[in-house]
Amino acid sequence: MDLLLLDERLAAGEQPGFRARQVWEWAARGAGSYEEMTNLPLELREQLAGEVPFSSLTPVRDALSSDGTEKALFETHDGRPVEAVLMRYRDGRRSLCVSSQSGCPLTCTFCATGAMRFGRNLTASEILDQALHFRRKEPVNHAVFMGMGEPLMNLDAVLAACERLPDVGIAHSHTGISTVGWIPGIDRMAEEGPPVRLALSLHAADEALRSELMPVNDRYPLRDVLAACRDYHERRNKDVFVEYLMLGGVNDSAERAEELADVLDPRVYKVNLIPYNPTDAAFEGSTPAAIAAFRERLEARGLRATVRLTRGQDIAAACGQLAARSADAVTAGAG
Numbered sequence: 001m002d003l004l005l006l007d008e009r010l011a012a013g014e015q016p017g018f019r020a021r022q023v024w025e026w027a028a029r030g031a032g033s034y035e036e037m038t039n040l041p042l043e044l045r046e047q048l049a050g051e052v053p054f055s056s057l058t059p060v061r062d063a064l065s066s067d068g069t070e071k072a073l074f075e076t077h078d079g080r081p082v083e084a085v086l087m088r089y090r091d092g093r094r095s096l097c098v099s100s101q102s103g104c105p106l107t108c109t110f111c112a113t114g115a116m117r118f119g120r121n122l123t124a125s126e127i128l129d130q131a132l133h134f135r136r137k138e139p140v141n142h143a144v145f146m147g148m149g150e151p152l153m154n155l156d157a158v159l160a161a162c163e164r165l166p167d168v169g170i171a172h173s174h175t176g177i178s179t180v181g182w183i184p185g186i187d188r189m190a191e192e193g194p195p196v197r198l199a200l201s202l203h204a205a206d207e208a209l210r211s212e213l214m215p216v217n218d219r220y221p222l223r224d225v226l227a228a229c230r231d232y233h234e235r236r237n238k239d240v241f242v243e244y245l246m247l248g249g250v251n252d253s254a255e256r257a258e259e260l261a262d263v264l265d266p267r268v269y270k271v272n273l274i275p276y277n278p279t280d281a282a283f284e285g286s287t288p289a290a291i292a293a294f295r296e297r298l299e300a301r302g303l304r305a306t307v308r309l310t311r312g313q314d315i316a317a318a319c320g321q322l323a324a325r326s327a328d329a330v331t332a333g334a335g
């Protein structure tokens with residue numbers, strides 16, 4: 001729900017200061033309506049139901065993958081598409097992937113979100129409402145800002161949302177923010193960020209290749225990004241998680257692995273190799289054998305490296321596939 005509007009309506013009704021907290025606590029624990037908030041006066045519940053929409057997002061459709069992953073498409077009040085994903089794991093982990101923007105202004109060549117029209121930054125409430133949508137179905141315990149958008153370009157709203165995620169059941173230590181390497185945001189995370197996990201989408205250690213794949217590298221070159229990450233590590237004493245998309249014949253050779261190992265200090269970085277999920281772009285994923293060989297080379301250089309488990313590919317819910325394309329009611333689409 002729009003928490004600013006909630007505050008405003010409560011203040012206008014001269015309600016005591018603790019009411020906003022009461023409402024939020026119900027919502028954060030998965031309540032589905034104001035009616036359920038039995039410690040609020042009936043009259044107030046009715047008033048809020050008329051004045052403050054229970055969610056700032058309208059669900060448009062839900063898709064369920066054969067692996068249990070669920071993707072939700074929403075629309076904002078001004079008609080912007082937003083997608084969020086819930087991944088269910090056998091060990092009980094329930095991990096949310098939330099969007100920080102509708103679309104994305106960066107144009108990474110391998111990412112479907114980068115190919116759709118950029119809408120705008122989401123508000124903290126619009127981010128939280130993605131989490132609450134799934135919280136109403138079941139308890140959730142992990143979250144990553146790996147949906148649509150670049151979270152560090154919308155850091156005020158992202159941090160405001162992070163602050164409330166523990167109430168929803170998601171501890172800071174189970175929250176991850178992923179960035180293309182937006183240096184002002186990394187600096188701010190080092191300065192004042194909550195103790196969440198920071199991930200860097202790296203994808204190529206060579207500056208020229210990285211600029212080809214991710215135009216943002218011209219603005220913030222990798223060497224400067226890595227200096228900012230090192231500074232973050234020194235100040236926060238936290239590992240940085242590197243995401244490295246495995247593109248066949250592009251960045252997956254033995255030489256590319258050695259280049260990557262050359263720029264990453266094993267005491268600072270942990271590498272997560274990401275199998276490519278098909279988009280409209282003309283890339284092919286690396287073979288499993290190429291991924292395994294790449295990983296072995298990194299490990300031989302002392303780096304910790306894992307391979308990401310792909311989830312939700314059959315409903316276009318996997319990394320890089322969020323483009324709201326299956327929607328008929330929304331304005332943007334990768335087409």
Ligand code: SAH
Binds near residue numbers: 111112178
């Ligand atoms: N803008 C931020 C947050 C989005 S995270 C960032 O880029 O880090 C989305 C993750 O999925 C990023 O690591 C991105 O590089 C990765 N990704 C993008 N397209 C992909 C694809 N087609 N297959 C697999 N991963 C992809």
